[in-house]
Amino acid sequence: MLVGYARTSTLEQEAGLEAQVRDLKALGCEKLFQEQVSSVAPRDALEAALEFVRSGDTLVVTKLDRLARSVTHMGTIIETLEKKGVALRIVNLGVDTGTPTGKLMLNVLGGVAQFEREMMLERQREGIAKAKGEGRYKGRKPTARAKADEIKALSAQGMSMNAIALKLGIGKGSVHRALSTTKAATA
CATH class of the missing domain: 1.10.10 (Arc Repressor Mutant, subunit A)
Structure with a gap:
């Protein structure tokens, strides 16, 4: 059985959630779990999806960042799925852990994604520090x-x-x- 999981971070991203759900249905997902919650908040629908899947199923997501918040988190999810005999398919990357090549690609891509996120956060911190030094940083509007x-x-x-x-x-x-x-x- 194909089981889909869709997530957006905020309520303002309704169109993004609808697009994910549409794509997952088009791929033939028979059961869908969806939520609008930050990646760092508790994700009840993800936990429910991980609990629901059975041996032989495939958990399908449209993008890796909709599923895991870090390489460590991704590793935990993959370990949970592997213990249950469940594959993971990430549509936009063309990755399916039902194959050895898919498992390798997921680990490589997960490492690159975390590296890019860390680099982005570092650039953001540098930009904020520079703006503060120039007296231009006001912070987020309350x-x-x-x-x-x-x-x-x-x-x-x-x-x-x-x-x-x-x-x-x-x-x-x-x-x-x-x-x-x-x-x-x-x-």
Whole structure:
């Protein structure tokens, strides 16, 4: 059985998730797991997919970065799949671990991907340091603070912090901080 897994990092990437789901269905995936969550957050749908697959199945993803956050994480996923007798297919790379060549290619490509990510992060840190030195770095614009009044209004209507976070597209912690600031100011 072909089992598909699709993921995007944010709710704003809805079109990307839809494209992955469309591609996985076109490839013949009979069961699909999908989620919109950061690669560093808990990924319940990925865990469910890994639990679901059985010997002889193939887990299919459209891109490697939709599946693993690092070479180590990829290794853990592959080890889990191998123990269960499940192959991994990465569509855009043409890699299928059901073959020895596919296993080799995945390890090589995973190493290159992690190297590139580390280089990108290093360039980003250098750019930020340079901008700070020149007084041009302002940091990320605070999105939750700009929505503080809306957070307070929704909370006053009895909406839960989780529901507010989902509605406004911000983190639950940001909602908690906005509401805590309100309570501290009135105390």
